[in-house]
Amino acid sequence: MTLSSLSSHELDFIDDDEFHEECGVVGIWTTQDAASLTALGLHALQHRGQEASGIVTYDGNQFHTHRGLGLVGEVFDDPRVIASLPGGMGIGHNRYATTGETQLRNVQPLYGDFEFGGFAVAHNGNLTNAQLLKQSLVRRGCLFQSSTDSEVFIHLIAISLYSNVIDRFIDAIKQVQGAYSLVALSKDMLIAARDPLGVRPLILGKLPYSQDENSWVVASETCALSSMGADFVRDIEPGEVIIIDHDGVRSIHPFADNTSSRFCIFEYVYFARPDSVIENKSVYMARKKIGAELAKESHVEADVVVPVPDSGVPAAIGYAEASNIPFELGIIRSHYIGRTFIEPTDQIRNLGVKLKHATNRAVINGKRVILIDDSIVRGTTSKKIVEMVRAAGATEVHLRIASPPTQHSCFYGIDTPAEEKLLAHTHSIDEMCKLIGADSLGFVSADGLYRALQEDKRNNQNPQYCDACFTGDYPIPLTDHDMQLVKSK
Numbered sequence: 056m057t058l059s060s061l062s063s064h065e066l067d068f069i070d071d072d073e074f075h076e077e078c079g080v081v082g083i084w085t086t087q088d089a090a091s092l093t094a095l096g097l098h099a100l101q102h103r104g105q106e107a108s109g110i111v112t113y114d115g116n117q118f119h120t121h122r123g124l125g126l127v128g129e130v131f132d133d134p135r136v137i138a139s140l141p142g143g144m145g146i147g148h149n150r151y152a153t154t155g156e157t158q159l160r161n162v163q164p165l166y167g168d169f170e171f172g173g174f175a176v177a178h179n180g181n182l183t184n185a186q187l188l189k190q191s192l193v194r195r196g197c198l199f200q201s202s203t204d205s206e207v208f209i210h211l212i213a214i215s216l217y218s219n220v221i222d223r224f225i226d227a228i229k230q231v232q233g234a235y236s237l238v239a240l241s242k243d244m245l246i247a248a249r250d251p252l253g254v255r256p257l258i259l260g261k262l263p264y265s266q267d268e269n270s271w272v273v274a275s276e277t278c279a280l281s282s283m284g285a286d287f288v289r290d291i292e293p294g295e296v297i298i299i300d301h302d303g304v305r306s307i308h309p310f311a312d313n314t315s316s317r318f319c320i321f322e323y324v325y326f327a328r329p330d331s332v333i334e335n336k337s338v339y340m341a342r343k344k345i346g347a348e349l350a351k352e353s354h355v356e357a358d359v360v361v362p363v364p365d366s367g368v369p370a371a372i373g374y375a376e377a378s379n380i381p382f383e384l385g386i387i388r389s390h391y392i393g394r395t396f397i398e399p400t401d402q403i404r405n406l407g408v409k410l411k412h413a414t415n416r417a418v419i420n421g422k423r424v425i426l427i428d429d430s431i432v433r434g435t436t437s438k439k440i441v442e443m444v445r446a447a448g449a450t451e452v453h454l455r456i457a458s459p460p461t462q463h464s465c466f467y468g469i470d471t472p473a474e475e476k477l478l479a480h481t482h483s484i485d486e487m488c489k490l491i492g493a494d495s496l497g498f499v500s501a502d503g504l505y506r507a508l509q510e511d512k513r514n515n516q517n518p519q520y521c522d523a524c525f526t527g528d529y530p531i532p533l534t535d536h537d538m539q540l541v542k543s544k
């Protein structure tokens with residue numbers, strides 16, 4: 056396969072050559088105004104999902120729900136919407152659809168009326184045995200309302216033989232495989248849980264200004280706390296279930312014998328917001344260190360280090376510092392290009408990357424340029440950006456990537472193409488370089504990535520992260536995939 060043989064759709068859909076985080080979640084207990092705070096938190100987590108958003112609140116008497124397609128600012132722009140969500144407890148969700156098409160019925164939080172009362176759940180991650188569970192649940196008479204994997208939680212809780220909410224919830228999470236960071240709301244409690252390997256992030260915070268001493272926040276990332284004026288308390292641990300009710304915060308470890316962190320290493324590379332702190336590590340500083348490792352591993356003589364914005368910026372700063380080559384903003388990204396604008400014709404779609412990125416000729420012309428990007432997916436964007444930088448007068452273009460080659464698909468909540476569509480799966484680094492049209496191409500090694508995160512060198516006995524998209528070492532069974540119950544993209 057060559058880049059020139061890729062179809063028009065593959066080449067040109069502006070967002071088709073990036074990874075997408077699947078979701079962000081927020082939970083609030085208790086304030087005067089849970090809906091507004093939840094919306095603020097979701098807004099800060101917008102990078103984790105831009106296709107739909109929803110909030111469920113409980114006012115002590117009944118549940119209220121609003122869900123819609125679009126950005127948080129669009130779904131909750133009308134003050135009457137927030138006013139229609141009264142109550143001091145709430146959960147919210149941003150969605151990027153990886154399982155289930157983007158339809159309103161798939162927008163979370165999902166809600167059900169159970170014999171113990173209302174229950175809402177919001178899920179970040181992806182289950183790897185959801186289809187198998189769904190087949191069995193449907194045989195038992197469960198009627199699925201959506202096509203998302205997350206709905207299995209609702210049905211597993213509904214049919215559980217345990218009597219109380221917490222036992223039912225734990226019964227459900229013990230049956231699923233995959234990655235999940237969950238927030239759930241009943242009339243009596245807010246529940247937060249991470250899967251036994253803690254693949255996706257989830258943190259606990261506190262609202263210091265609330266009149267209620269017992270006011271807490273749960274969110275995907277610390278950047279959501281900043282937007283709410285909340286204080287960081289701690290990361291929720293892999294396999295931990297946190298219960299927040301009128302008596303305070305309790306912690307349960309239902310998987311006590313079976314937890315060891317395999318947090319997604321790509322959250323540090325690309326997905327998390329750079330101002331977030333995960334596992335006591337600043338995401339921004341981690342990216343700078345990855346850039347410094349990249350400079351050590353794949354040094355090249357050049358005049359200027361240029362990031363592919365926005366995600367390549369911290370790694371490029373780290374690369375420039377480590378290599379003593381000046382950092383310049385040689386590519387400017389427009390934040391105001393929407394999908395709608397570029398969709399009408401093939402010709403306009405062809406302009407996709409150029410509409411999103413423009414070169415700053417003043418710092419590129421006549422220079423040997425090191426371009427820094429976070430990853431290569433299909434390679435179509437890299438090819439166009441290299442072309443643009445050459446057209447702006449660069450004498451050499453050396454592409455450096457702040458992650459190892461992405462050779463494998465993610466099944467744990469990141470939207471990636473099928474393996475055969477990943478450029479690094481089908482091509483050597485030399486072949487990729489030639490196809491992209493760079494003078495040289497270098498990736499940080501897996502060991503370099505681990506060094507940047509100040510972890511022991513990765514080894515099979517003691518891998519600290521999920522790095523399956525680089526190594527193919529999947530830490531959680533891919534049951535649906537292996538049974539061919541899911542279609543490749």
Ligand code: SF4
Nearest residue numbers: 319465521522523524
């Ligand atoms: S496969 Fe890659 S993107 Fe997916 S969880 Fe693992 S490291 Fe993260």
